[in-house]
Amino acid sequence: AQSVTQLGSHVSVSEGALVLLRCNYSSSVPPYLFWYVQYPNQGLQLLLKYTTGATLVKGINGFEAEFKKSETSFHLTKPSAHMSDAAEYFCAVTYGAGSYQLTFGKGTKLSVIP
């Protein structure tokens, strides 16, 4: 069964500091990987996704993520945190080939300290 682990349910960074949110997946076949962001009491918005090709994926709002097959990881980064980045972030995985369901991690809540 596919699974996603997000390390750290809560991460705090100072404004202007590097943001690093960790995501590891379990897989025996190539995955499709997604990062979503959720602001309080709202739906989810896609930040970026990896399907095939370039392993470094750029998304909206200055975020990017790198697919590392050897480490089964897809960590989300942003060089400089902004107050508006405070939200909850979800990593998700699917594999296709008969199983098209998205499996979500439990989420990481990001706080940005002024």
Added chain:
Amino acid sequence: DGGITQSPKYLFRKEGQNVTLSCEQNLNHDAMYWYRQDPGQGLRLIYYSQIVNDFQKGDIAEGYSVSREKKESFPLTVTSAQKNPTAFYLCASSIMYAQAQETQYFGPGTRLLVL
């Protein structure tokens, strides 16, 4: 503007009552989904529909029912058999189901509370 609408934003359920959550999309997407979100649990799939008049159970379908009579609509009923219904419910859609790389687009959610 194209998108997904969910109503109501807040819904209160009394003991033994069935309630229905609305989800409408004007994106012309074939596939639609219902998720339940609990604090610290991520999102869990309740039901999904690949096409009109078809739907399949997800991981936590017990106590819920759905219908898909129109392409743009996928209502979710929380029945009295669901003993712990308090949660945030999210509806989503995607162009197709059998395309793993397709993005799922989410509605704003409905928060269900038990009186």
